[in-house]
Amino acid sequence: MVFAAQPDVPVDEGLLEACGETPTFFCEAAWDASQNQLVARGADWFVTRPIVAILILIVAALVNRWLRKLITATIVKVAARERLANSAFERVGLDAPNVLAPLTTTDPRTEQRGETLAVVARAVVSVVVWSVAMLMILGVFNINLGPLLAGAGIAGIALGLGAQSLVRDCISGFFIILEDQYAIGDEVDLGEAAGVVETITLRATTLRAPDGTMWSVPNGAIVRVGNQSKLWSRALLDVTVWYESDVDKAVALMTKVSAEVCALPEFADVVLDEPTVLGVQRMGPDGVVLRVVVRTAPGAQWTLMRALRLALKAAFEESGVLMHRPTPPIP
Numbered sequence: 001m002v003f004a005a006q007p008d009v010p011v012d013e014g015l016l017e018a019c020g021e022t023p024t025f026f027c028e029a030a031w032d033a034s035q036n037q038l039v040a041r042g043a044d045w046f047v048t049r050p051i052v053a054i055l056i057l058i059v060a061a062l063v064n065r066w067l068r069k070l071i072t073a074t075i076v077k078v079a080a081r082e083r084l085a086n087s088a089f090e091r092v093g094l095d096a097p098n099v100l101a102p103l104t105t106t107d108p109r110t111e112q113r114g115e116t117l118a119v120v121a122r123a124v125v126s127v128v129v130w131s132v133a134m135l136m137i138l139g140v141f142n143i144n145l146g147p148l149l150a151g152a153g154i155a156g157i158a159l160g161l162g163a164q165s166l167v168r169d170c171i172s173g174f175f176i177i178l179e180d181q182y183a184i185g186d187e188v189d190l191g192e193a194a195g196v197v198e199t200i201t202l203r204a205t206t207l208r209a210p211d212g213t214m215w216s217v218p219n220g221a222i223v224r225v226g227n228q229s230k231l232w233s234r235a236l237l238d239v240t241v242w243y244e245s246d247v248d249k250a251v252a253l254m255t256k257v258s259a260e261v262c263a264l265p266e267f268a269d270v271v272l273d274e275p276t277v278l279g280v281q282r283m284g285p286d287g288v289v290l291r292v293v294v295r296t297a298p299g300a301q302w303t304l305m306r307a308l309r310l311a312l313k314a315a316f317e318e319s320g321v322l323m324h325r326p327t328p329p330i331p
Helices: 013-019 025-034 037-079 081-091 098-104 110-140 145-162 164-178 247-262 301-319
Strands: 187-189 194-200 204-208 214-218 233-241 276-284 287-296
Touching (some): 013 025, 013 037, 025 037, 037 110, 110 145, 110 164, 164 194, 164 204, 233 247, 247 276, 247 287, 247 301, 287 301
Antiparallel strands (some): 187 194, 194 204, 276 287
């Protein structure tokens, strides 16, 4: 059986010229209704393409929202690994073993660190998603992206060369937050500046020095970080007694007085361990140096050390322990 060849469908040259080889619904409908190329092109430009652009924006908004939620949940879970470990042990009815104590000790700043990282990640995701959406919309309107991308690339290179320090600061700031090297309220030493952290951004860290000076340190310039108040602090006090004093009596007195001071109501909530008198730390021209250490809550060591100094001075004077070379009598 031989089938007859189907005749070719005639091509509407006007439709092809007005709407192209793949005409859209509105463009073709406008051409069929008006047989006018201007009307057909207007329907394509002012109806079809805006609708496609709106659909792209809607999809971009949905994708952006989903990715932001996904990234936030992921970062918070990763940052709160100690909470996950505790939950896992609780589900099986066990306490965390001592070997995992560093991982299962809850850091009160975990949620803050996770939220800070989530804010940065959400901003990056939004920039990427909306940038792709804008490029797609420009393509819908047949805007040549070649010169635009070339110009953006040249501008990006120029900006990168001129803003190397800014890029370095932002990258350093991101890793400072990621690694939780310090947080707002910590007592830190950044080398050239030391004090209490007041603000942290991707670009710089702001410190308030003990004398009230406000220091703004670019994150890229930070070579080392000394954090004196992360999770816990230590009150370290050196007391000098003269060589002729009874060192054993001084050590026993330090042990007693330190325990009494740490047991005071105002220090009951900030002292984490019992005080430890380490004994003779060194010997110098001014006498024998004795050391006592106490682990405290973050930032509480300074108040405790002042109270210890006052109490030890009074106790040594009362017991006759000399804290300095006795002054010879004036003849």
